[in-house]
Amino acid sequence: MKGDKNLMYSIGEVSKLTGISTYTLRYYEKMGLLPNPYRMDGKQNGIRQYNDQDLRFIQFIYGLKQTGMKLKDIALFVEDGCLLTQNNQEIDGIQDVLHKRIELLNKHVNLLEQQLEQLENVMTLANEKRSFYSVMLNEQTSKPVKTF
Amino acid sequence: MKGDKNLMYSIGEVSKLTGISTYTLRYYEKMGLLPNPYRMDGKQNGIRQYNDQDLRFIQFIYGLKQTGMKLKDIALFVEDGCLLTQNNQEIDGIQDVLHKRIELLNKHVNLLEQQLEQLENVMTLANEKRSFYSVMLNEQTSKPVKTF
DNA sequence: CCTTGACTTAGAGCTTACTCTAACAAATAT
DNA sequence: ATATTTGTTAGAGTAAGCTCTAAGTCAAGG
Numbered sequence: 001m002k003g004d005k006n007l008m009y010s011i012g013e014v015s016k017l018t019g020i021s022t023y024t025l026r027y028y029e030k031m032g033l034l035p036n037p038y039r040m041d042g043k044q045n046g047i048r049q050y051n052d053q054d055l056r057f058i059q060f061i062y063g064l065k066q067t068g069m070k071l072k073d074i075a076l077f078v079e080d081g082c083l084l085t086q087n088n089q090e091i092d093g094i095q096d097v098l099h100k101r102i103e104l105l106n107k108h109v110n111l112l113e114q115q116l117e118q119l120e121n122v123m124t125l126a127n128e129k130r131s132f133y134s135v136m137l138n139e140q141t142s143k144p145v146k147t148f
Numbered sequence: 149m150k151g152d153k154n155l156m157y158s159i160g161e162v163s164k165l166t167g168i169s170t171y172t173l174r175y176y177e178k179m180g181l182l183p184n185p186y187r188m189d190g191k192q193n194g195i196r197q198y199n200d201q202d203l204r205f206i207q208f209i210y211g212l213k214q215t216g217m218k219l220k221d222i223a224l225f226v227e228d229g230c231l232l233t234q235n236n237q238e239i240d241g242i243q244d245v246l247h248k249r250i251e252l253l254n255k256h257v258n259l260l261e262q263q264l265e266q267l268e269n270v271m272t273l274a275n276e277k278r279s280f281y282s283v284m285l286n287e288q289t290s291k292p293v294k295t296f
Numbered sequence: 297c298c299t300t301g302a303c304t305t306a307g308a309g310c311t312t313a314c315t316c317t318a319a320c321a322a323a324t325a326t
Numbered sequence: 327a328t329a330t331t332t333g334t335t336a337g338a339g340t341a342a343g344c345t346c347t348a349a350g351t352c353a354a355g356g
Contacts, residue, residue: 010301010302011301011302011303012301012302021344021345022301022302023344023345023346024343024344024345027343027344027345031343035296046302046303046304047301047302047303047353048302048303053295057296060273060277063266063269063270063273064270064274065343066266066270067266067267067270070342071342071343072342078296081296082294082295082296083284083293083294083295083296084293084294084295088294094284095285098281098282098284098285099285101277101281102278102281102282102285105274105275105277105278105281106278108274109271109274109275109278112267112270112271112274113271115263115267116264116267116268116271118211118214118215119215119260119263119264119267120264121211122211122212122214122215122260123257123260123261123264125208125211126212126253126256126257126260127253127257129208129249129253130250130253130254130257133246133249133250133253134246134250136231136242136246137243137246137247137250145231145232146230146231146232146236147201147230147231147232148183148205148226148229148230148231158331158332159331159332159333160330160331160332169314169315170331170332171314171315171316172313172314172315175313175314175315179313187333194332194333194334195323195331195332195333196332196333213313218312219312219313220312297356298355298356299354299355299356300353300354300355300356301352301353301354301355302351302352302353302354303350303351303352303353304349304350304351305348305349305350306347306348306349307346307347307348308345308346308347308348309344309345309346309347310343310344310345310346311342311343311344311345312341312342312343313340313341313342314339314340314341315338315339315340315341316337316338316339316340317336317337317338317339318335318336318337318338319334319335319336320333320334320335321332321333321334322331322332322333323330323331323332323333324329324330324331324332325328325329325330325331326327326328326329326330
């Protein structure tokens with residue numbers, strides 16, 4: 001009844017599913033990259049419980065990080081929290097928040113495009129170099145090339 | 149007469165042309181990422197002189213670095229130096245060197261392919277998120293969505 | 297019962313990759 | 327003449343992003 005599909009994950013499970021260590025997950029939480037998760041109530045030591053939506057969000061955030069977004073920018077992205085509060089009240093200044101988030105995503109998408117371009121360049125160069133070496137390997141008549 | 153096209157660059161010029169600081173260029177040289185460049189002889193303080201081939205090599209190496217190859221792996225790639233010595237003598241065990249370099253390039257190209265894939269994933273997710281926010285911005289009737 | 301995994305705060309330590317300073321020398325450009 | 331750029335060695339400092347330990351508590355599962 002609490003999570004969708006009744007699937008709730010502990011921090012250890014999230015760690016296994018995402019490949020992010022529990023240290024790092026708590027660190028990200030403390031740094032404001034991840035929202036404070038729901039906690040088990042009562043005596044149960046306040047254990048973090050993540051649902052599927054949380055998991056997808058963590059993976060999204062991790063993707064941003066892996067592709068070069070700075071932790072500080074991710075924290076900016078996340079800082080205003082959920083777009084609607086518990087009671088389905090809009091947060092204050094939602095327009096500004098949306099603008100800010102769109103801007104951060106724009107900035108990152110630009111970075112991604114540059115990275116794609118560079119990746120393709122480097123790929124080409126690396127392949128050329130590789131071919132060159134392969135040719136050298138197979139050639140009997142080694143011509144005098146002074147090169148790397 | 150010394151360099152091709154008579155173009156020789158000082159470390160400062162290389163820095164400007166590549167966007168790598170002189171500190172970093174010397175650091176890379178010390179770490180074995182860059183071969184020891186030709187030096188001006190005689191009284192002239194042994195100033196480093198790079199030619200076009202050197203410049204291209206530096207850019208190639210920098211591309212590897214920028215796309216995630218570890219400095220240590222780059223150093224491995226570079227460590228056996230030029231493929232033919234000054235006197236056009238083959239270096240010892242050139243086959244092994246070629247194999248090693250091809251292997252390092254293979255490894256890196258694999259990494260590049262993974263990166264390309266992830267970049268595209270993240271691009272898609274970021275674009276979706278951006279669209280979602282844009283829709284929220286333009287919608288008058290804000291539906292109760294509790295989400296990031 | 298005992299291991300495992302969860303929690304906390306605080307803080308130390310680590311890796312990678314620079315980045316810069318010191319302190320001195322020598323050559324070039326204005 | 328002076329500022330800039332280059333050179334050297336050696337070493338300190340910085341930043342990001344973890345990674346782990348300590349030292350204590352709590353609760354579930356075999």
